Amino acid sequence: MPIGLRLCSRDMTVSIELRHLRCFLAIAEEENLTRAAARLHLTQPAVSRTLAALERHLGARLVDRSTHHLALTAEGRAFRDRAAAALAAFDAAVDPARLRHRPLRLGHAWSAYGPYTTPLLRRWQREHPETPLELLRIDDRTAGLARGQVDAALLRGTVEAPGLVTAELTTEPRVAALPADSPLADRPGELTLLDLADETVVLNTVSGTTTLTLWPLPARPTRTLTVANTDDWLTAIAAARGVGVSSASTAALHPHPGVTYRPLRDAPPLPVVLAWRDAFPHPATEALVAMAREIVSGG
Template sequence: MSIELRHLRCFLAIAEESSLTRAAARLHLTQPAVSRTLAALEQHLGARLVDRSTHHLALTADGHAFRDRASAALAAFEAAVDPARLHHRPLRLGHAWSAFGRYTTPLLRRWQREHPETPLELLRVDDRTAGLARGEVDAALLRGTVEAPGLVTTELTTEPRVAALPADGPLAALPSLTLRDLAAETVVLNTVSGTTTPALWPPTARPTSTLTVANTDDWLTAIAAGRGVGVSSASTAALHPHPGVTYRPLPDAPPLPVLLAWRDAFPHPATEALATMAREIAGAEPPAP
């Protein structure tokens, strides 16, 4: 058999709905038809994409990997067959936290003024690539080194790092801190979309205790509750104030690069204009040719 777009759309609906019944309703198909389409796709690929052995449907490891390729394939198809519509569809800009920092509002306002025909949609996605690798957005504002196949990145600016501390803790009384000051504390790490890892510390002074969370909100809550301390970019302090969290400079930590990333295959036509505008707003020099 040959794989058609309906197989990809069916699988992506299942992945997004986590239910054969809801996927069938979304696609206006019967549940048996959805099951047959999924089975045919799995047979063609020679891999099980969906685990149906539990009460809650879940993707297998192969299913997660295939979801990214299926999303990219559909996006490429739509670009190929309807380029006129693509020029005017919204440009979806993902971010995992803090967007473009203090430049966020200037970017959104200038884009609306200069490109009213292409709405710029800012979307928060708790993912290391802010939804870019999964095809959920067209471009993404990312921080730190990003290693994902098929992505193009350009550095827009850098941000200093800060320590995030319980507001009533002893370290909050200090005007600034060093990484060694934090090493004796439990360090809260956002392992889904964050950039801080124990490797940020010198090998001889790495934290002995860590606590992992899945998003910025849980990160802030854990610190405010006194469960640990954190390290983030200065824009986090500006855009995510919390009554239970105090931010202090961390001058010995290396600055964090802020990147704009997009897929190298079939990018949104307005991507280059977005990159140029973002560089201009941040005051960054264009990359060398």
């Protein structure tokens, strides 16, 4: 029996079911109706009808069909995250393995909780053995939180995704990441942002926090290289393709023989926050926030 939700529009009652969400997400990931239909074991007309019904209910075009390759509209991109989160919550709710002891999935994009990661995991296991704490690295600005892949996330910098609540835990100084044979790596004393202004800056545009706005406008770098995760960021710097800026935890938890980390005197500290979804948070979220704060304060 399909699981649906009766939703009323102004002129009719529409039944939106989980199959509508699964169909839309398949289209979003495949970017092709034929491949989405094959993935779902449906015909292409059936997929088209399901998408059209969902768009009629929402009163918005989710997919741009004007090009050879399907692309999500702005409304489609916003709905994709909500649909993914809703499906993840449903799948978790009906998973028999999670019925008794639902794990608390804690995401991070890199460096987790820095030097406090191991103390947090050890103390949680000791004090909350009935609720496993699963630490998951997901290369995404919200570490999978916006899409429902995790229950909470350790993030750095400003978090602007809608529907998320954040609690600042601490701040971390920023460091410059340099090729080990760069002249800047051997310069005595601390570096400044101006020292990096003439360099190519490697930017992790998927999960990173550094942007060119970190530099004052007159000294803003003009050359950048974009990557999609911390591993590629480190590799690019080690290969002398550019320099980077990150948090001090990166230097401690991601050492690389080809990368030298140096303190940045004038870069503002980077906030470390715990984030979770405002709607239906994991029951243990409040305990996690309290413990994370106690650990960083030495409690």
